[in-house]
Amino acid sequence: MKLSALDGNERIKDQLSRQERERGLSHAYIISGPHGSGRHNLARQLTAAMLCTSREEKPCGHCGPCLKVNKGIHPDVAVVAGPGEGKPITVDQVRQLRADAYIRPNEGERKVYLLEEADQMNPSAQNAMLKLLEEGPPYAVFLLLAGNPGGLLQTVRSRCEALALTPAAPDRDVGIAPEQLALVKELASALERAGELELLETAMALDGKRGEELSAFLSALESELGDQAVRGGNRRRLLRAVELVRELKTAARLNVSGGPLTGWLCAQMFDAL
Helix, strand or coil: CCCCCCCCCHHHHHHHHHHHHHCCCCCEEEEECCCCCCHHHHHHHHHHHHHCCCCCCCCCCCCHHHHHHHHCCCCCEEEECCCCCCCCCCHHHHHHHHHHHCCCCCCCCCEEEEECCHHHCCHHHHHHHHHHHHHCCCCEEEEEEECCHHHCCHHHHCCCEEEECCCCCCCCCCCCCHHHHHHHHHHHHHHHHCCHHHHHHHHHHHCCCCHHHHHHHHHHHHHHHHHHHHHCCCHHHHHHHHHHHHHHHHHHHCCCCHHHHHHHHHHHHHHCC
8 A cells, every 4th residue: 555645654664555455455544643644634535545446556656536635525525523523423424324224335346434633422322332333334444533532432442443643753853943843833823723715825934945945944844834733723624734744745755846735735725624
């Protein structure tokens, strides 16, 4: 599998690549780890790999299904979150998910369900998942995202494969000028709170940067976003922004300049919200 967009966690990358080669990917995973460890990043890449139509290494990132997954518009992918900010998934939502799971996929060979903060579900909601995890249709895949997998019932954990992520070590500090640090903080705030036009204007701070300068700026931005998430604020936007910045860091290693990345960052940020 092509999981280079996930920082660190080489053991998990090897585990998933081996599974795909030998017996195929599982129908249910618990993806756990602290904030900033890449849970959503891995969930998105796994989803793309399961729906990718390329004959080469998956996910290719270029076929129609991969592009739709990355834009959050694939009809066979559903994100299930609680009914409100800070509220867990309810038993009624699980029942609706269960009914939907038995409707065959629209385009691909599989349907993928991402369950946000699955460890926060109460026992009734978790028990409602058991039948699906045990006897669900063969094309259905369930990715349970959890900060603390211990919050899931043992009966649920025993029916899923565990992927426990750890935050990647920070990049080597190559230094950033004080005026650039001010731009980092401004862009981090815009990613958390600004509208699309304001964010686009602020993101122009990336324009003209390339190579080590761009990598250093993005590393500082990732760190600032992580700090803001710890302090509170709009966690959904902050965590989404961290994932996108990590993808930009991968592009920076390919010597892509910051200008073309500006529009992509803004579009991807708002496509997922």
